[in-house]
Amino acid sequence: MKRFFPILLLAALAAPVAAQQNTTDVARAAAEALEAASTRLHNAQTAEDRIAALSETLHAYEDGLNALREGLRRVAVRKTTLMTSFNARAGEIGDLLATMQTMERTPTQLHMLHPTGVVGTLRAGMLMGEIAPALDAEAADLRAQLQELNDLELLQNSAATTLEQGLAGAQSAREELASAMSNRADLPQRFTEDPIAMSLLLTSSETLSAFASGLSQTIDTELVEMDTEAWNRMGRLDLPVTGDILRRFNEQDAAGVRRPGLVIATRPNALVTTPIAATVRFVGPLLDMGVVVILEPAPNVLFIMTGLEQGFGAVGQIIPEGTPVGLMGGSSPDGDALLMQANSGSAQNLSETLYLEVREGQSAVDPAAWFAAH
Structure with missing residues (x-):
């Protein structure tokens, strides 16, 4: 997509040679993914296809924006390096310019004359033959650095528009996705819910564990049996959201609290998807944990995700792998704020946290048993 072309420029110009390939490849892959997703969206015939x-479009926007932020961060670092070098060499650069200006004003023949006579003049000529190329090389290096600094300035100035376009596109994709998920009626139903039992469970549960343990009482009528394919995928599932793991199973936090799950730092408004086909057991606000999504990928196995701002799906639905189940909260910064983050050396804004817990029967187990969480 044309709107992501500046990402490639930023990546190529801002990264050191050793890092260019990776950053540029990420940017190019994001642009190609967005192009492919846009084509697929245009050709979508069913609700599932759309x-x-x-989902692909939103992921592509997120990857592209992340690549752009990384490119801008590298631009800021490179600019700082160049300016520090210029400031440190201010006296040296001034002397070089003064010397070159003097040499330009002085006739070439006078450079070679020496008051000691012919031998001194010959020695001076030999010395000038060595000095002149070195001065030219130094001047060429200085010109190249000044040109690079000018190019980086231009890239930073043009990046704001690219960022705004990417942020607007991502937000539009989120809104369309939420609308499409709320209107979806083509998913198979595994069971019907007992609304009275669910209401009683919601009002009586004081902990997440108590609520999860009581979910078995909220099923009214079983319609189909569960597929048990999930057991064959244990230990190889992707995390439901892109981010960094802050704390692992029973790892103590700063307040000394241990939780039997993963705490994942992620970007504002990040898309949360199901890592495998599963039945929706609960979607909605619960206690003080924001929106909670509970999936059942296999009999008596629950994937519990808390901290979302918006949840998708209806209780009893069987959803395919990769289906969106919600969006994280938070406020995505605008283009100017992202530029400021990049200039301060920050490439990502992982301000939201998703809590992921896995339960087998009545007990919480280490999510590492199910997820390839590195």
Whole structure:
């Protein structure tokens, strides 16, 4: 997509040679993914196709924006390096310019004359033959650095528009996705819910553990049996959201609290998807944990995700792998704020946290048993 072309420029110009390939490849892959997702979205005929295409589009926007932020961060670092070098060499550069200006004003023949006579003049000529190329090389290096600094300035100035376009596109994809998910009616239903039992469970549960343990009482009528394919995928599932793991199973936090799950730092408004086909057991606000999504990928196994701002799906639905189940909260910064973050050396804004817990029967187990969480 044309709107992501500046990402490639930023990556190529801002990164050192050793890092260029990786950053540029990421940017190029994001642009190609956005192009492919846009084509798929245009050709989507069913609700499932449209939702899949919107999910791909949103992921592509997120990857592209992240690549752009990384490029801008590298631009800021490179600019700082150049300016520090210029400031440190201010006296040396001034002397070089003064010397070159003097040499330009002085006739060439006078450079070679020496008051000691012919031998001194010959020695001076030999010395000038060595000095002149070194001065030319130094001047060429200085010109190249000044040109690079000018190019980086231009890239930073043009990046704001690119960022705004990417942020607007991502937000539009989120809104379309939420609308498509709320209107979806083509998913199979595994069971019907007992609304009275669910209401009683919601009002009586004081902990997440108590609520999860009581979910078995909220099923009214079983319609189909569960697929047990999930057991064959244990230990190889992707995390439901892109981010960094802050704390692992039973790892103590700063307040000394241990939780039997993963705490994942992620970007504002990040897309959360199901890592495998599963039945939706609960979607909605619970206690003080924001929106909670509970999936059942296999009999008596629950994936519990808390901290979302928006949840998708209806209780009893069987959803395919990769289906969006919600969005994280938070406020995505505008283009100017992202530029400021990049200038301060920050490439990502992982301000939101998703809590992921896995339960087998009545007990919480280490999510590492199910997820390839490195």
